[in-house]
Amino acid sequence: MKLHIHMSPADTLAAQPGVEDVYIVIDLIRATTAITTMFDQGAKRVFAADTVEQARKAAQLKPGRLLCGERNAQALPDFDYGNSPAQFAQSDLSNQELILTTTNGTRAFYACPEQSIRLAGCFYNARAVTACALRYARKQHSNISIVCAAENGFFALDDAVCAGYLAQEIQHQQPDINCHESVTAARGLYQLYPPSILPSHCHSAQQVIAAGIGDDIDFCMRQNASDSIAQIVGKEHETGLLILERIANDPG
Numbered sequence: 001m002k003l004h005i006h007m008s009p010a011d012t013l014a015a016q017p018g019v020e021d022v023y024i025v026i027d028l029i030r031a032t033t034a035i036t037t038m039f040d041q042g043a044k045r046v047f048a049a050d051t052v053e054q055a056r057k058a059a060q061l062k063p064g065r066l067l068c069g070e071r072n073a074q075a076l077p078d079f080d081y082g083n084s085p086a087q088f089a090q091s092d093l094s095n096q097e098l099i100l101t102t103t104n105g106t107r108a109f110y111a112c113p114e115q116s117i118r119l120a121g122c123f124y125n126a127r128a129v130t131a132c133a134l135r136y137a138r139k140q141h142s143n144i145s146i147v148c149a150a151e152n153g154f155f156a157l158d159d160a161v162c163a164g165y166l167a168q169e170i171q172h173q174q175p176d177i178n179c180h181e182s183v184t185a186a187r188g189l190y191q192l193y194p195p196s197i198l199p200s201h202c203h204s205a206q207q208v209i210a211a212g213i214g215d216d217i218d219f220c221m222r223q224n225a226s227d228s229i230a231q232i233v234g235k236e237h238e239t240g241l242l243i244l245e246r247i248a249n250d251p252g
Contacts, residue, residue, distance in 0.1 A: 005180070010153060013111050017112065021142050022142060023112040023144075026146065027108060030216055030220055031100070031102040033124050035230045039230075041074075042229050043046055057101055058239035061238055062097075066099070071103050081200045083102050089223040105149045123165060125229060128227045161198055163186045164190030205217050231245060
């Protein structure tokens with residue numbers, strides 16, 4: 001079993017990844033943290049849209065779904081919610097279906113092979129999502145790839161640091177896993193920029209703080225507070241949106 005970290009979706013595509021691999025997608029600030037929180041609050045499904053236009057059109061086709069998203073940390077006009085995990089944590093989303101589009105995070109899921117296992121990872125669910133990825137990888141004798149959403153196509157420190165922490169969790173649970181040197185680099189970044197100081201050094205955190213939603217940053221830095229694991233389970237035919245559902249901690 002091998003472990004690899006891709007620092008951007010473009011890196012993932014360039015590597016021509018295998019459909020049999022297990023992928024953990026990270027957009028620490030804030031998409032994958034928000035998705036995890038949605039399921040904590042009882043959401044039935046989350047539909048990931050690649051673009052704002054796709055999200056709006058899907059909402060018209062499927063009335064009753066909550067429309068959520070942002071661009072460059074700003075909530076979108078006429079949307080029900082932005083992309084705030086702190087706000088979702090205060091909301092009752094029981095049995096709700098939500099459509100989500102974000103600047104970077106939702107797009108990263110589309111970079112992974114369509115038939116592969118794709119999980120949403122972050123600090124908030126790190127231990128749960130890595131244990132789940134390992135169970136899948138052991139079951140199908142495959143490798144694990146961690147995919148950083150990056151920021152507008154460029155390296156994002158927050159995602160890389162989180163990837164280092166998730167890799168550390170995987171190595172603790174599977175000490176004999178064969179790690180690419182990208183894992184060494186990401187783990188080194190986690191040691192240099194732990195959550196206590198990370199927000200001061202990454203643009204995405206500063207952008208969110210400037211938008212007046214600094215509570216989200218504290219929320220995104222929490223580690224292992226959730227057991228929710230969101231997985232892509234398919235694509236909706238009518239809308240083309242990727243479907244995320246909460247799965248059991250033990251996928252069998």
